[in-house]
Amino acid sequence: MKSQTGSGKTAAYAIPICEKIEWLENNVQALVLTPTRELAAQVREDIANIGRFKRIKSLALYGKEPFAIQQDELKQKTHVVVGTPGRVNDHIEQQTLDLDQVKYLVxxxxxxxxxMGFIDEVEAIIKQLPANRVTMVYSATIPEQIEKLCQQYMGDPIKVDIPSDDSSGSIEHRLFEVKRxxxxxxxxxxxxMENPDSCIIFCNTQERVNEVAVELEQEGYTCDQIHGGLEQDKRFSVMEGFKSGEFRYLVATDVAARGIDVDNVSLIINFDIPREKQSYVHRTGRTGRAGNRGQAITFVTPTEERYLQSIENYIGLGLTVNEAPSRAEVREAKEAFNQKMAERRIVKNNKSARINQDIIKLHFNGGKRKKFAQSILSVRFPIFPMSQQRI
Incomplete structure (x- = not known):
């Protein structure tokens, strides 16, 4: 399926998979492959939310996390595995992931x-799966090599191409010509001037991300940064903080451009124009999601014109050139900007928080079965000492 970002591709496969899962079976029945750890974690969360009332158990497998912990979790009932190709292959090689009963591959x-060069690993995984599975491929763009992969490993594949509705104005594409x-x-x-509720600023390198984030912090912006050089726990912490409204501005490399769903991102700024035209689609796809309006602003230097032309040809429209705001305009808008910066961002539609708000989770770990059973009994039917019972 080819469809623009923010159109609900995850739900398109997660809902029918959750519906088809046989809960009593203690086997992995669906495998979802994603290119990044952040996307794997988000998809696992989405599947858990969608399959909540059916008690679907989903597990995310990705690198930079202890292999032994993932191995222990795989020994428990797991219906859906979501993972990056590298770590999934690791588990296959170590025989800690049994894919013999997989019915659905996404x-x-x-x-x-x-x-990212994962296609060879993806093919290696496909070869380990049952031949009678259902295979689904989802993306915002379908290059020729992906078409060949579909023809090779899918029987009579059906192509669904959902046209982009950018022409209707869900995303306004603007351009500023600027010196480096x-x-x-x-x-x-x-x-x-734009004073957005939340904004992602994309840069091409980790060094530039750090430079921009430090400059904005010194100017009083509530912001943080994310890139591939951060430890995994830090990357997850930053994304969770942005989703929950702890800060308004996220400065990022393309690690945050793929499939990450954050509520109410109204402005995307390409501080550095992307070198690949597909990256422009995925960056700008962080705004204007699910029918909302958004703006995508790109900075281009005189030496980057060739990238701009490639992007405009690819998306089928020209970016509107804007003049930089004047000093007087900026001064006039500064008071409203400072006022918003002093306020915490209101998250209007945090899906997981809304679903989990009335749920209390109890986590039991370790101990023998008898002790565990006694703990449950004590919670349900409090056991008092004999002296208290006599009183």
């Missing part, structure tokens, strides 16, 4: 799998 963000050394000043002026 390859999510297939074009990014190709770009004037970008930092421009990003501050533009964000003051």
């Amino acid at each position: 390859i999510d963000e297939a074009d990014e799998m190709l770009r 050394d004037e970008k930092l000043a421009l990003v501050k002026d533009v964000t003051i």
